[in-house]
């Protein structure tokens with residue numbers, strides 16, 4: 001078949017200038033930031049690949065929507081537009097807006113979890129697991145083993161292992177499992193998708209055991225793209241159709257709309273059950289705001305409704321994932337160890353293989369992210385032992401198999417030339433890998449420590 005190049009399905013109307021800093025400036029900046037890229041100032045960053053959260057470029061349509069904000073305290077027109085869009089594109093009947101994804105996770109966890117419960121999921125996510133634990137549950141990882149192996153080329157590393165689910169039911173009983181939490185395009189596994197076949201089987205499994213199925217739908221469109229590209233019989237379906245089917249296989253969803261839906265802030269909790277909706281409305285007023293705005297301004301709900309429709313366009317998602325793939329292939333060609341296959345939102349450097357001389361207790365991925373910034377001004381983030389945190393019961397560090405640095409690509413923000421410069425920065429840091437030192441904590445926050453922890457070189 002003839003290969004056709006693709007180009008971004010947009011042109012640029014407004015630009016934001018960025019500036020390169022000197023090595024001296026960067027050495028000072030990262031030292032002052034305690035070797036944590038989250039504590040750098042944005043103005044000290046050249047290419048910002050910290051996250052894809054809330055940093056996408058909105059379209060002219062979304063900006064126009066901002067002018068249509070109905071900022072009434074109750075019953076905003078934009079809420080009804082958002083609710084109808086969620087139902088049309090994602091199938092869920094009820095929508096409760098929240099300030100962002102973790103606001104939805106908090107409400108969901110408080111309603112569904114009883115202390116002593118267990119919540120299985122296809123790998124943990126930082127805020128998701130924390131809210132489960134704060135509500136009294138224990139998270140149980142039921143993702144397939146391949147997901148923990150950075151060199152496995154399994155096309156659907158986000159899949160659930162049913163033997164692990166069955167073993168959990170055997171051990172604790174279905175009555176202590178309020179729901180299964182399934183993420184599409186699993187962030188912590190490297191942006192890896194779950195297959196439609198696996199999800200359909202999971203739906204049946206949940207029905208058999210009378211357990212709810214909850215969807216962390218933060219990156220559902222990217223997952224749908226991988227299904228379209230890789231799964232038998234899905235090639236002729238649109239992203240929109242596949243997204244709708246994925247959602248309709250689940251009972252409820254939490255959404256961080258700062259990702260797929262390309263808004264700077266916002267999220268929601270969505271569900272089909274009216275009793276669950278009623279409870280969510282009662283709790284959202286405690287933590288977020290009235291049930292017709294949650295934590296969002298009317299204009300933000302309007303931009304979100306429009307962003308949802310743009311996020312499921314085939315040409316959009318091909319270019320979005322294509323850009324990540326472009327960077328990934330460039331790094332692979334240069335001999336850089338990365339998680340494969342390349343994920344939907346980011347390229348993950350395998351810090352274990354790049355820095356074999358640094359033991360996991362000295363945070364190799366944290367050290368690599370700091371070194372990459374020092375070398376080039378490219379900001380990335382750690383996804384390894386620092387992000388994994390400590391076991392709630394024992395206080396010991398979780399020691400994840402994956403010790404990764406995430407180069408996260410914001411949607412519609414950077415060009416192919418920025419990807420080239422980023423790849424060259426990684427090559428330079430690889431050449432100096434042996435000189436990179438491990439780190440130790442000088443400050444360790446109790447919860448979600450990766451955001452604000454500070455370090456110093458072990459020396």
Ligand SMILES: *Cc1c(COP(=O)(O)O)cnc(C)c1O
Pocket residue numbers: 053100101102103125127128183187216218255256257258259266267
């Ligand atoms: C970002 C994210 C969240 C949390 O959303 P926020 O909007 O940052 O609160 C939850 N799950 C996944 C998979 C995410 O990537």
